[in-house]
Amino acid sequence: MKRAYRFLLLLYPREHRDRFAGEMIRVFEEASGERRARGRAWFVRFAFAEIHGLIAGAAGAWFDRGDAPSAPEQVLPGDLAEAQRLVDMNIAGMVHAIANHQFEKARVFSYQERQAREKLCMLRQKYNDEYGMPC
């Protein structure tokens, strides 16, 4: 479940992840331990609520993003910024498609996101992981 949680956190915009992902994982771990102790039915309900909450939260974070500062992107070299933009765009598309139950479309975005992320990783290596997290 923890792995799935970490994976779903990838749906959030990068700035949200940088700021809150560590804290979210810690809170999730505590809540998950407590729910598990209450019994299987409690934990299953909790897991569904968490998945739904993460998808809705990610969609909300992308919508709120318009006001967010874009300073990190401004200092990136052009090719790296473009690769990051493609990853973000595909994640946003995937979140929107999942939220609208368009799973085939979500799969296409997921495939494109994987390709865009591979390119981003190559570029990060080119810049010696100087910008953002290493792949």
Next chain:
Amino acid sequence: MTEPVLLILTSLADQPRHGYALLKDIESLSGGRVRMSTGTLFGALPRLLEDGWIERFELEDTSRQKQAYRLTAFGRRQLQQELDRMKQLTRAGFARLRAGEAI
């Protein structure tokens, strides 16, 4: 003001809390009715931080969880206004129910 926001502000009204303590307190505040997910909590917190209703600070204890949140003076005023509004509405609602029963 949405219900999650109202619950978060109410939970922070008497003391600062970290993320998990907020979830637990909200469950208890709502009599077990609301079990907020981390996605909902961390969807609302950034907006409240950005609007200056709450602030984030580092707890000075040795626990793993170091980030905590507290109400700002502005957030306290917003909560007060919302509660006043709800009180007024509740009063009006009960008055109408009583009037309806009397007919």
